[in-house]
Amino acid sequence: MERVVTPERARRLARVLVSDVAAYGGDQVRIGLEKDDLFERLAPEIARARAFYLWHVDESVAERARLFDFALVDVLVYGHRRVQTHIW
């Protein structure tokens, strides 16, 4: 895979990886939000996605780690904001 050297592509890769975590996790995101243990519940999947991301995104990309964190919140939390849970 071509090395990712731009923030835009890094952001895109992060979003794709995190949305895959959600898609392949079945109902785990909803349950994780309901039980307020989303990131523990999906910890192995997120760790793998993060490892893949950091491997392919060049260190020169500003705030590359944070771009992944933003994708996590955007896709897993905000993307599922209609879930009924006490944490809202």
Add this chain to the structure above:
Amino acid sequence: MRSLAEQSYYEVLEAPLEGTPQQIERAYRIARATYLPSSGATYSLFSAEESAAILRRIEEAYAVLSDARLRREYDARLGRTEAATPPGVRPARVEAPKPLEPVRERRLEPPPRQPARELDVENGIAPENGVFDGDVLRRIRVSLGIELEEISTITKINDQHLRAIEANAYDVLPAPVYLRGFLKQIAKCLSLDPARVADSYTDRMRESAGRRG
């Protein structure tokens, strides 16, 4: 995605443009809870400064949208109503808010959890030995920055089938005639040779079935 400062108040709160006061209130509560430093949802992903900046923008949006008069004025500035613009006066050009992204609604019947094989961190997108199996298709998709949902939207293929194809879950795949069609559509989305992908994938599937007897 535009920066927070560039987003309209409706986008900041992810509230519908025609939202009722109750919808605005609910959107505000959700947005605020998402970014509060104490939120169990975000943990410590954001620094205190970032959280404060985001929350300030959320509060600002709510202050305007929850006040009927301010909201009318704001809507007029967005060019959504004509009443506030006197005849003959050209309204200020304000970028029209983009439509909100569709919300992924909760499924009534959640799909079974279908573990995909782990992405091989070091491998590129070139298929090994010219073989296109689910793993390779997934790696190519990820490399191209395409979400599974986008493939589903473009091809109209059910996302459960897409996941099954990428996970090489042969037992739950549709009938071969449909599968070949699906594979060709996926290949087109990934700019691959449709016939080659369909042949390779179904060959692998037959080999797997043969090994299992």
